[in-house]
Amino acid sequence: MATTEVKNRPLSRRVITAFLSGQAVSLLGSSLVQFAIIWYVTLQTNSATSMTIITVTSLIPQLIVAPFAGVWADRYDRRWLIMLSDFGIALATAWLMVMSLLNGLQTWMIYLVSAIRSLGGGIQSPANQALIPQITPEDKLVRINGIYSTISNMLMLLSPIFGGVLISLTPIWSVFLVDVVTAIIGISIMFFIPIPHQVTGKIVNALGKTPRLKEGDYWGFPEHRHDTVSQEGTPLQEDVITGRKALESGLSKFREGFSYVNKITPLRNLMLTYAGFMLMLSPVITLIPLFIRRHFGTEVWYITATETALFAGMAIGGLLVSFKGYFNSCLRTVRTSGLLVASVMLTVSVLALLDSILFSVFAVLALLLGMIVPFYSTAVTTLFQKEVESEYHGRVFALLYMIGSAAIPLGSILLGPLADFISIEYIFLAAATIQIVLMLTSLRTVPSTFEDETTPTHTRGSHINDRLTTEESIEHDPKEGDEATEYDPRNSSDVLTEPSYQDSENSC
Structure with a gap:
């Protein structure tokens, strides 16, 4: 009697869910602090000039750092860029919290932290956008981008409400504390989830260790693309990311x-x-x-x-x-x-x-x-x-x-x-x-025809080679077992349900 092999759902779903959850928590804290900062400056100064300064300090630094942030997102590990920028923002916010507790909070400190937060956001945003297609199968990109957009929009709608309640009922340092806690949660999630490395395609956590797969499990990440560009003089991916031209x-x-x-x-x-x-x-x-x-x-x-x-x-x-x-x-x-x-x-x-x-x-x-x-x-x-x-x-x-x-x-x-x-x-x-x-x-x-012509043929309508990814993860030297970490993502909720769509090469 023939038996049918039952496959579990790809673990990439759980990784993407964890990533989106971590970003949602982190964005919640950031949105609350942004609202609190504007409200604090408004109440303390009642000055249009002060509002102009807070607007400039929130905008200009991210525009200045964005060109460098884009290069860093292509050269270095995007996961670490996201975590380190989040950590820097949380550290600056923690300083505001301490100064508020000591009754030493001043307006110039708000301006300074606003600029630091802008720098962090300018570094984090390109890395986030570049990481999404790194962990998301091509036919799920619209769905994941839609969920990411919904999270951002919901927080824009709710953060003034939550922020207003917190500021009305608690001192402002409590809002800063919320941001620090949510940043720690977001960083922790990013630290432990396995992500395919953008250069090698190897699936690792933040420490570079490859989690073991249980029987029947497979990753389901997009097929690793080691792209080359045909234009003469344009560097290959290795040159761009590993910093071979470090002096440039x-x-x-x-x-x-x-x-x-x-x-x-x-x-x-x-x-x-x-x-x-x-x-x-x-x-x-x-x-x-x-x-x-x-x-x-x-x-x-x-x-x-x-x-x-x-x-x-x-x-x-x-x-x-x-x-x-x-x-x-x-x-x-x-x-x-x-x-x-x-x-x-x-x-x-x-x-x-x-x-x-x-x-x-x-x-x-x-x-x-x-x-x-x-x-x-x-x-x-x-x-x-x-x-x-x-x-x-x-x-x-x-x-x-x-x-x-x-x-x-x-x-x-x-x-x-x-x-x-x-x-x-x-x-x-x-x-x-x-x-x-x-x-x-x-x-x-x-x-x-732009959509069909520019996308590499090996990614257009391609399917994940489950056997290859499974063998790639299971093929692990037993002697190195002490370096592998157990990862059981079944405990996390799965928000990525199967979409009902036509499998068309022209779909986006």
Whole structure:
């Protein structure tokens, strides 16, 4: 009688779940502290200048460090970059906690820690984005990016509520303590989970030890890619990551990543489209409070309700993306969601120009806008994760991070002052029109064949070779058994359920 071999689910699911859980816990603490810092400076100084300083210290350091962070994410172990940056942020926050307990907390300390936190975030973000495709099978990227987006959006929605409760009921040092504790939890999870090394593909924990597999278990991580780049003069992965050219500056390495993007015309055009789109989105973010005041009134609840609707929509949209689990085409999703965002802005501007906009309608449009944004951001992220060679992930995502971080303040500088001379609805109308033009122009500048042509053929629609990964992990010298660590991930919850999607080579 024939017997059927029963296979367990891939352990990569548990690793990804642990990674997302650790990031969620760490982000919760960071969000609470960010809210507490802004609130503390507001109460202590009641000064617009102080708010400007806190904004600058929260933004500029991450823009300065981002080019180097991208190089580091390609050269060094991404796990350790995430852990060390988290540790540095927690250490600075612990200093604030101690100073608060000693009644010695001063505003300049807040500015300093805000800058340190910005540096840590600038290092951590490219490493995070580059690590996700390192541990996630290609057909699960949309789902995982959607879950990651949902976590971030939910925390943006909930952190002011939790932070307000903590600050109201407890001293501010307790908020700092929460951040330290959540950072320790996040670092601990990252330390123990097994991750395939970005150079060798060997699955190890933070100490470099390979966990043993139990009978029937297999990893299910993406097939290790040792990419090479055909352009002459561009270094191989070994050169980029192991630091063979150690004397070369970080900026020079970052320029190599910039040159890589520039040489692939559709990739360059996609990034330029993304930059222009984000720049035109900045008026919505920066001018909404002023728009509400001019059209609806000065009551605070208008702004609160609008932000709640926007962030709730983003959380719902992120959940929809993660439940769907795939896009038939990431590029088409980028265009469609971009046009929908522009349509919402266009609707708001037209209704305002006709002086017939009701706040209830405005709030619903804010909710819709929030629901659309995760589709756009997830599709963009997944598209770059799949189409960019893995040895350039860190630098390309650092470039994306810089664009996303700089677009809002730059757009505010360029378009914000216009609101004192012309109606905000005209600014919204112009921005939405430019966004529509950008999306339609991308039909020509970023052809639909881009998704198929740039991805290496050995990764497009590839399946994990379970037997190979199992043998790779089990083939371990018994004499080295004392260096192997037991890892039984069955105790952790599995949030990665099987998606119901069509197995198509063109799906994203």
